[in-house]
Amino acid sequence: MKKWIICLFTSLSLTTLSAQTPAKVRAYRQQHEQTLLQEYLRFLSIPNILLDTTTDVRQNAFFIRDLMKRMNIPVQLLELDGKTPPVVFGDVKVPGATQTLLFYAHYDGQPTNPAKWAQGTAPFKPVLATNSIENGGKILSEAETKGKLSPDYRIIARSATDDKAGVFAILSAYEALLKSGIKPTYNLKFFFEGEEENGSQHLGDYLTKYKNLLNGDCWIFCDGPVHQSGNKSIVFGCRGDINVEITTYGPRRPLHSGHYGNWAPNPALRLAKLLSSMKDDSGRVVIKGFYDDVTPLSDSEKKAIAAIPPVENEVRKELGIGQTDGAGKTLAELINEPSLNINGIVSAGVGAQAANVIPSTAVATLDLRVVAGNDPVKQVQKLIDHVKAQGYYVTDQEPTQEELLNHPLVARVKPLKGYRAQRTPLDLPIAQKVVKAVQSTTQDPVVIFPSLGGSLPLYLFSDILRQQAIITVPIANYDSNQHGENENIRLQNLWDGIESMASIMTM
């Protein structure tokens, strides 16, 4: 900390010229495509799987630190215990700027099985291809990548999208501004995490320990794919999530289904009836008060949801779904509601594992997505009350023999980990500025998501840092195979990402 010197963004020749930013940044990128590409390929060559003990994930942090040093960004590695991958943190003070933007991305990647990657590709030997492997892309020789780069080319490597693309787009945007003589209109902070794919287990600790460094006015997250239409997208929140495990009980040990069938109760049937009682045939949850507590969507949010291009029909066909849930509501509407989903059910075995038994227990794991306004603990309590209303004695522990004997129906309901939703009001002035900035880089309408359907621990930022504005600007192509084999980023998406980030920095 002592050696870390704040370096001010003082070049007087820089101009604040946000209206011209996209064009200038584009010109810069077009002139430096090969340099940018080669630098990104070097970054992608560094293995970054936290759970692979043979990998030194820190090498990625060092690479980013060196990149930032080259850009004269004051940078330090924030450490917790010397073992957890460090946060690479940069802090750029811009003269005249009164507000601060904080940029988040992560440099670690999902575990991967190299054997599953297509011939010619490997997680940490990045190559270019004419398209994604799944779309029939042909891998390009090194010579072929030296000439003009098609916007549809893909870079194939682990984390090509998730989320080194985020780190690279943010820093390249900054460098493009710097080299183009455009001064950011905000102070800028950079926060690059190294254990997002392992559940960001220490994110809260980092935010708490380094709270004083992290004051600012708006977080910009660069992670995830854009809308399936390919249009640029902005996400203003995410659902929270809490898992619950429900167990029902039959006989203490599996019984011969011949000798005891019709007499000994079947826990799988009990669980089936219990789960069935929770939702109607359209998938609507019928647990009492399940949709209460929800913060109503504002008019702008409703308008944004209505404007999200529909994808249902294509997705439905691709996935072989004859009838969807939701009684005619759109996917975009439905992911703004709380949900109750069965992640899995297991009772004894099926197929080759089937035996003619009355099983002893049946277990279901549920996930309850929650939206703004919902308290996950309260949401689980509604579920527990519902189970009780079905005649069950409910415990969160393994029931004793006495409990099993004294109650006609016994269920164990065990809440697992969970957290609440986060939603940045779309009407915040700074939120509107981000929308305008991203829209200024494209002719196509930007897709605005008031909330993701999925969950991220964004609540940590509002809880620990007391910051309200947390906005995600994803850049990856939809067909990027994020988390899968042959992960790829479409070149144009990377270039577009640089423009979006630069526009936000000068908005």
Place this chain on the structure above:
Amino acid sequence: MKKWIICLFTSLSLTTLSAQTPAKVRAYRQQHEQTLLQEYLRFLSIPNILLDTTTDVRQNAFFIRDLMKRMNIPVQLLELDGKTPPVVFGDVKVPGATQTLLFYAHYDGQPTNPAKWAQGTAPFKPVLATNSIENGGKILSEAETKGKLSPDYRIIARSATDDKAGVFAILSAYEALLKSGIKPTYNLKFFFEGEEENGSQHLGDYLTKYKNLLNGDCWIFCDGPVHQSGNKSIVFGCRGDINVEITTYGPRRPLHSGHYGNWAPNPALRLAKLLSSMKDDSGRVVIKGFYDDVTPLSDSEKKAIAAIPPVENEVRKELGIGQTDGAGKTLAELINEPSLNINGIVSAGVGAQAANVIPSTAVATLDLRVVAGNDPVKQVQKLIDHVKAQGYYVTDQEPTQEELLNHPLVARVKPLKGYRAQRTPLDLPIAQKVVKAVQSTTQDPVVIFPSLGGSLPLYLFSDILRQQAIITVPIANYDSNQHGENENIRLQNLWDGIESMASIMTM
């Protein structure tokens, strides 16, 4: 076949003295307990696990053949292909006898893990103990077994009950009669199978190939345990059984439950609703016509069922069952009805295998027990019709993408192996004779089961041999750990078994 000589039971000194049989046989046994015990221990020392390729199961057949030779029983090994364990077949013609009894038992045993047996015991090193290991039995030294044998002693070894006890009791009964000068009142045939624990896969082939040898008037099966009360028991049939696998479908591949929850249908919920629709809360099947076709129980059968000593309360307590199915009917009544039981359900994973997904499929395996009068195929058709009535398109194949898209609800219903029930009318004169014979050996009321709850392929005997009278006379103690570790037979049960078999041979 050519070398096989029919030997007639011609000793003129023999008397037909059925009323005195039990006392005489008991006296003989009491005099020869040590000899009988040592012979049985030798039999139990021969490994008999068909699925253990290091074991020569045929050694058991040879042992039985030699035993029968010693008793002057004309014996042959019935072969199919030289690989399948042979049936040891004996045929004793009794002068003056007009009817023939056929005795069935099997000499192979369940696979076992020697490591799981209690210290001092092993599957094929039979020992005696003061009680079952589970009841605190103490293993006896060889010296301790040379004196008077307590009736409560247990012989511990694989197949001590299931079913070498059957083979040994039948043959010892015959020898006891022979040595006591009592002439059987029936011609006697012995049929000892060697692959019962592997599903009697060739039993039908044996019955077909050797049909001409197997004519007779009544089969006596000696297998299984007596009633939990310890009273002698006779079983007149068994339920049939057919398995069915039901699969419901969600999206073609598991989906992120955040991005698609509330919209993509959950196959586990669909399956839960489908299974729930099949039974009411008391466990009664509500599928249309499910209880039709059942051959009504005769008055004697109803009377027998009512006389079966109740065991429900003890079993319920042992198994931690707070509430049983069946709306107050007894276990004995309920196993005489068709059943529908969920053997297992699996959809994605739970516990450590749980992921926040909407699973792709959900599978349940059911077993439908059938009773006299039920056709298993028709019973499955009722199930299929029920699934259709819930709005499902039903196929027995993996559905195509087109089928999935064209129907709101798709289920695969795949019937697996199954067969029908068998029930010997209790009112048959020969059935009544068997009851009387067994009752003559004991002061306690014999427990009469019109049907077992479980299933055996007894239908093969009535289908192939066109024989109607198939009666099971089990002898093993209820706590014999049949199929499990430390399998044991209580000595008195073995001795009682010999008396029962001898009484039947002279009834």
